[in-house]
Amino acid sequence: MAAVGLGDRLAGLSLGRSTPAAVRVAGLGRTFGDRSVLDGVDLEVAPGEIVAIIGASGSGKSTLLRIVGGLDVATEGVVTIDDRPVTGIDDRVAVGFQEPRLLPWRTIAGNVAFGLPAHLDRAAGRERVAALLDLVGLDDFAGHRPRAVSGGMAQRTSLARALARDPGVLLLDEPFGALDALTRMRMQDLLLGVLETAPTTVLLVTHDVEEALQLADRVVLLGADPDRPGARIQQIVTVPGERPRDRGSAELAELRARLLAGLGIDRHAH
Numbered sequence: 001m002a003a004v005g006l007g008d009r010l011a012g013l014s015l016g017r018s019t020p021a022a023v024r025v026a027g028l029g030r031t032f033g034d035r036s037v038l039d040g041v042d043l044e045v046a047p048g049e050i051v052a053i054i055g056a057s058g059s060g061k062s063t064l065l066r067i068v069g070g071l072d073v074a075t076e077g078v079v080t081i082d083d084r085p086v087t088g089i090d091d092r093v094a095v096g097f098q099e100p101r102l103l104p105w106r107t108i109a110g111n112v113a114f115g116l117p118a119h120l121d122r123a124a125g126r127e128r129v130a131a132l133l134d135l136v137g138l139d140d141f142a143g144h145r146p147r148a149v150s151g152g153m154a155q156r157t158s159l160a161r162a163l164a165r166d167p168g169v170l171l172l173d174e175p176f177g178a179l180d181a182l183t184r185m186r187m188q189d190l191l192l193g194v195l196e197t198a199p200t201t202v203l204l205v206t207h208d209v210e211e212a213l214q215l216a217d218r219v220v221l222l223g224a225d226p227d228r229p230g231a232r233i234q235q236i237v238t239v240p241g242e243r244p245r246d247r248g249s250a251e252l253a254e255l256r257a258r259l260l261a262g263l264g265i266d267r268h269a270h
């Protein structure tokens with residue numbers, strides 16, 4: 001794992017002190033016009049847990065994530081973070097997207113600094129940015145502009161910017177979806193290493209069952225029942241084993257087949 005050992009290297013650096021938060025989603029529904037997208041979603045995520053959300057395209061994964069982050073509003077039900085309802089964009093939450101969404105005129109360090117909470121003083125902010133760049137392996141690129149770094153590095157910058165808020169909850173929507181397969185696997189390892197050093201609760205939307213099984217404590221499968229339109233939780237699978245996990249293990253193969261079947265892909269059909 002690329003990031004193992006970072007904890008030692010970074011001991012004492014200022015990464016902030018927020019503790020991972022508990023997330024509770026209860027009776028959540030979302031309609032757009034007369035179209036129901038989510039219907040009766042209940043989920044409890046423990047502090048520090050990594051939960052992956054998978055589901056067919058259009059099953060409402062991003063909508064669920066956006067509602068948890070206060071970027072969209074539920075039509076029914078509530079989301080609470082540490083027992084406090086989410087009522088809008090919430091400073092306990094940071095969000096990372098598939099596109100890194102960096103400001104091209106700012107340096108890599110400047111983009112990370114953009115995520116700092118307003119209350120932090122300049123010296124502490126500079127120290128936290130330096131620690132985060134170190135954490136994601138970009139300390140040598142602090143002064144580069146986004147166009148001068150690779151896609152993987154841009155995505156690492158985006159992750160560092162999200163962590164700059166020192167969030168209790170990190171929401172990641174297909175964060176590695178645009179990266180090539182090798183970079184993607186490296187980023188998965190890096191994320192796990194980063195979370196060891198800067199623990200937070202993570203909700204991760206992904207299309208990739210393999211990624212979900214590598215990263216998550218539990219995998220949530222969203223989908224609609226045949227007789228009603230809005231998606232709800234179809235399965236919650238607890239993934240066994242310490243990370244990094246053995247992709248070839250029989251246990252994971254069984255879970256993989258079960259989740260793929262839940263997505264409508266029967267690997268035994270051919």
Ligand SMILES: Nc1ncnc2c1ncn2[C@@H]1O[C@H](COP(=O)(O)OP(=O)(O)OP(=O)(O)O)[C@@H](O)[C@H]1O
Pocket residue numbers: 032037055056057058059060061062063064
């Ligand atoms: N603001 C909106 N107005 C109208 N419809 C919306 C809006 N946001 C999402 N939808 C619809 O809700 C459904 C679920 O969208 P969402 O992006 O949450 O799905 P998803 O599971 O994340 O899909 P994908 O895997 O393709 O990203 C889609 O049919 C989408 O068109």
